[in-house]
Amino acid sequence: MTSRANAGDLQPTLWARVVRETLAAAGRSGLDANLLRSTLGLQHAELADPDARLPLPCLYALLEPFVEHTGDELAPPRIVQGGSCIHAAATSTSRHYG
DSSP, X not given: OOTTSXXXXXXXXXXXXXXXXXXXXXXXXXXXXXHHHHHTTOOHHHHHOTTOEEETHHHHHHHHHHHHHHOOTTHHHHHTGGGHHHHHHHHOOOTTTO
């Protein structure tokens, strides 16, 4: 786990790879993915760690620019078109959870 999502925290978390894939989708949609990443205070190493988890609000903070950029309140479901982010989270394993 990353220092942002410790085992003792009661805050909901998600796989860092979901945020990484969402940032990639941001880049494809014309947003500056590196700027978004740095605005959220995320490091490349956090996103590259296959077992890293981040607080769920990181994803919410990342999705807001999509809505602003597209003017479409349904933009968040569109960025996971094909379920790539959801699939990555659902099919992955972690040494923390077996």
